[in-house]
Amino acid sequence: MSVVWTQVALAGLWGGLVALERKAFLQAMLSRPLVAATVMGGLLNDVASGLAVGLLLELFFLGTANLGAALPENDTLAATGTSAAAATLTTATGAGSTPAIWSLAVLLFIGLGRVGRRGDRLMESYSARLARVALSSAEAGNLTRAMRQNLWGMWPHFVLYGSLTSLCALAGYFVEPLLQALPPAMIRGLAWAWPAMTSVAAAIAAQGSHARRAPLYAALGAAAVTVAVVFVLLQEQR
Amino acid sequence: MSAPPDSPLSAWVLLRVFLRSLFLQASWNPKGMQNLGLAYALFPALERLYPAGPAREEAVRRHLVFFNTHPYVAAAIVGGVVNHETRISRGEETPDKVVAFKAALMGPLAALGDGFFWLSLKPAAGAVSAALVPLLGVWAVPVFLGLYNCVHVLLRVRLYWLGLTLGDRLVEAVARANLPARGAKLRAVAAVCAGGLAAWLAVNFGANAGGAHAPLLAAGCLALGVASYVLVSRRVPNYVVLYLAAGLACAAGAFL
Numbered sequence: 038m039s040v041v042w043t044q045v046a047l048a049g050l051w052g053g054l055v056a057l058e059r060k061a062f063l064q065a066m067l068s069r070p071l072v073a074a075t076v077m078g079g080l081l082n083d084v085a086s087g088l089a090v091g092l093l094l095e096l097f098f099l100g101t102a103n104l105g106a107a108l109p110e111n112d113t114l115a116a117t118g119t120s121a122a123a124a125t126l127t128t129a130t131g132a133g134s135t136p137a138i139w140s141l142a143v144l145l146f147i148g149l150g151r152v153g154r155r156g157d158r159l160m161e162s163y164s165a166r167l168a169r170v171a172l173s174s175a176e177a178g179n180l181t182r183a184m185r186q187n188l189w190g191m192w193p194h195f196v197l198y199g200s201l202t203s204l205c206a207l208a209g210y211f212v213e214p215l216l217q218a219l220p221p222a223m224i225r226g227l228a229w230a231w232p233a234m235t236s237v238a239a240a241i242a243a244q245g246s247h248a249r250r251a252p253l254y255a256a257l258g259a260a261a262v263t264v265a266v267v268f269v270l271l272q273e274q275r
Numbered sequence: 276m277s278a279p280p281d282s283p284l285s286a287w288v289l290l291r292v293f294l295r296s297l298f299l300q301a302s303w304n305p306k307g308m309q310n311l312g313l314a315y316a317l318f319p320a321l322e323r324l325y326p327a328g329p330a331r332e333e334a335v336r337r338h339l340v341f342f343n344t345h346p347y348v349a350a351a352i353v354g355g356v357v358n359h360e361t362r363i364s365r366g367e368e369t370p371d372k373v374v375a376f377k378a379a380l381m382g383p384l385a386a387l388g389d390g391f392f393w394l395s396l397k398p399a400a401g402a403v404s405a406a407l408v409p410l411l412g413v414w415a416v417p418v419f420l421g422l423y424n425c426v427h428v429l430l431r432v433r434l435y436w437l438g439l440t441l442g443d444r445l446v447e448a449v450a451r452a453n454l455p456a457r458g459a460k461l462r463a464v465a466a467v468c469a470g471g472l473a474a475w476l477a478v479n480f481g482a483n484a485g486g487a488h489a490p491l492l493a494a495g496c497l498a499l500g501v502a503s504y505v506l507v508s509r510r511v512p513n514y515v516v517l518y519l520a521a522g523l524a525c526a527a528g529a530f531l
Binding site: 178239 | 297298301302303306307308310311314315318331336343346347385389393394395397398399402412413415416419420424428462463465466467470471472474476477478479484496497499501503504507508513514516517520521523524526528529530
């Protein structure tokens with residue numbers, strides 16, 4: 038096993054940047070799992086893993102929202118960490134991206150969403166300190182210093198989540214022996230777990246859509262797609 | 276962006292205020308929430324409107340008090356505050372007007388923004404793009420960003436402009452946009468796409484892994500989705516449902 042340190046560094050850089058974009062700046066949804074994970078995959082030379090992880094996590098976290106002071110799970114950290122681990126795991130195996138790798142990465146790293154929420158809560162106390170400094174600076178007439186405090190609130194997000202994402206990328210290399218040790222039947226099971234988990238995530242997404250008649254709409258969507266696919270398959274068989 | 280006709284602020288200053296409003300939540304804190312971000316955004320305008328000294332310090336201090344709203348819709352309040360501060364600096368109104376303006380609008384606009392952007396547009400753009408992944412592959416990502424941001428950026432700029440030009444009257448203009456009704460339609464789109472994608476995944480899984488048992492596997496996968504929906508609706512944690520499904524699928528894949 039040889040660690041590609043440029044991959045670890047790139048993972049940390051992208052993880053840190055999207056952590057900033059998630060709340061501190063712009064919020065143009067670069068930090069959504071579908072985007073953050075796919076770009077992570079692209080940066081680490083494994084777009085397939087990034088897209089697959091991003092798709093699942095986008096659906097899984099579709100209904101979460103940052104409402105008022107309530108903190109949702111950190112879907113961005115879950116996406117960047119999981120996709121980075123999946124990409125480095127793929128690099129370590131040297132055999133290309135597979136559904137078994139995606140499943141294993143998701144099962145091991147999806148809990149990062151909760152870790153991220155705890156991190157967000159920790160950083161609030163730092164921001165509270167900045168607010169106190171800003172107020173005292175404004176009272177003392179030092180307005181430039183007071184205004185600068187707003188920007189100081191960003192670096193902990195970059196450093197903390199960038200470091201965590203780098204660690205996930207590194208962990209991907211160490212998980213590879215575990216994957217190799219699994220019996221073929223288990224690998225097949227993990228490959229089957231991928232569509233099952235994505236299907237479940239889609240159901241969770243339908244529930245999290247907040248639509249008033251979500252079950253009806255989801256059933257309509259499912260029926261339309263099933264009919265269309267069966268129709269296409271029948272056409273192909275003729 | 277050109278400045279409103281009667282504004283003493285140049286277009287450059289107004290643009291700086293808008294760009295700095297993108298950092299509204301950079302130092303979000305539990306006590307003042309977006310107070311630092313708001314003062315930071317307004318500072319270039321306050322610098323031009325008030326001479327250095329007590330008047331400027333007073334103006335900054337009145338925006339360092341508690342402030343919290345939706346970060347996109349905040350653009351309307353930022354614009355409105357610049358409008359009010361312009362009149363305060365000319366002596367046309369008292370400072371308590373701008374304080375009352377913020378207090379009156381931040382709650383209702385937060386509810387409007389949360390309902391439309393976080394609970395409707397974001398899930399809809401996400402679900403549509405996720406459903407397009409089987410068709411477009413990685414191109415679903417720019418579709419997601421395009422769909423979301425053409426609405427987000429346009430509304431953000433528009434709301435800032437409405438605040439700048441209309442001040443207090445921006446409420447009527449925002450009400451005319453009828454965002455809650457549009458949000459309800461977007462949520463339905465999200466549910467349809469999620470259901471459609473679940474069906475596609477099940478059918479595709481059956482076709483790829485099933486061989487002679489393809490219909491059975493596809494139906495099983497679809498049933499798993501329906502069961503998950505019911506479990507999540509009954510407050511079973513999402514993680515439990517996901518790990519349960521993974522365990523079942525692993526067992527099925529290993530032993531069937």
